[in-house]
Amino acid sequence: MEVQGTIGNKTKVMVAIDESGCSHYALEWALQNLRHSLDNSDLVIFTAQPVADYSYIYASSFGATPPNLINSIQENHKKVALAVLERAKEICGKKGIIAETITEVGDPKVAICEAVEKLNIQLLVLGSHGRGALKRALLGSVSSYCSNNAKCPVLIVKKPDQQESAPAIPIMRRAQSWLRGNQ
Numbered sequence: 001m002e003v004q005g006t007i008g009n010k011t012k013v014m015v016a017i018d019e020s021g022c023s024h025y026a027l028e029w030a031l032q033n034l035r036h037s038l039d040n041s042d043l044v045i046f047t048a049q050p051v052a053d054y055s056y057i058y059a060s061s062f063g064a065t066p067p068n069l070i071n072s073i074q075e076n077h078k079k080v081a082l083a084v085l086e087r088a089k090e091i092c093g094k095k096g097i098i099a100e101t102i103t104e105v106g107d108p109k110v111a112i113c114e115a116v117e118k119l120n121i122q123l124l125v126l127g128s129h130g131r132g133a134l135k136r137a138l139l140g141s142v143s144s145y146c147s148n149n150a151k152c153p154v155l156i157v158k159k160p161d162q163q164e165s166a167p168a169i170p171i172m173r174r175a176q177s178w179l180r181g182n183q
Contacts (some may be wrong), residue, residue, distance in 0.1 A: 024159035026127030048108035109145035
């Protein structure tokens with residue numbers, strides 16, 4: 001019997017990133033701390049291209065948005081996403097790890113959870129922006145949403161200067177243990 005989402009004996013691990021230093025730190029952390037698990041896993045690097053908010057454009061032009069402006073915004077989002085993925089591939093390459101890169105258009109938190117399900121991911125790794133409770137409540141949190149809605153375990157990595165309590169080492173051991181148990 002094969003574990004769902006594996007190719008042969010390989011587990012699929014996805015690191016979701018954006019242009020923030022927090023998400024790139026999470027990628028570096030995963031490459032360093034999950035190294036032995038990644039040797040027997042497929043690594044997917046995912047980023048979401050946000051859907052452009054046209055409401056301010058419509059308001060400023062009384063409902064007539066020039067098509068070239070919309071195309072320009074969409075093209076800019078695509079360029080940013082591809083640059084983020086290229087940087088991530090370079091980081092992986094320096095560690096000798098080959099990763100598949102994927103980008104989708106949509107709300108990042110929803111797109112990440114949909115990709116987890118579609119790709120049959122076994123472990124999702126996310127960076128934390130370290131927002132306080134009030135900002136999280138007002139702005140929402142991708143990591144919070146994904147930890148509640150993703151169809152796999154979620155490992156949230158905080159940068160050391162964001163650590164409010166114990167370091168993530170116990171979490172790392174649980175993640176590695178989980179990965180070993182599913183191979």
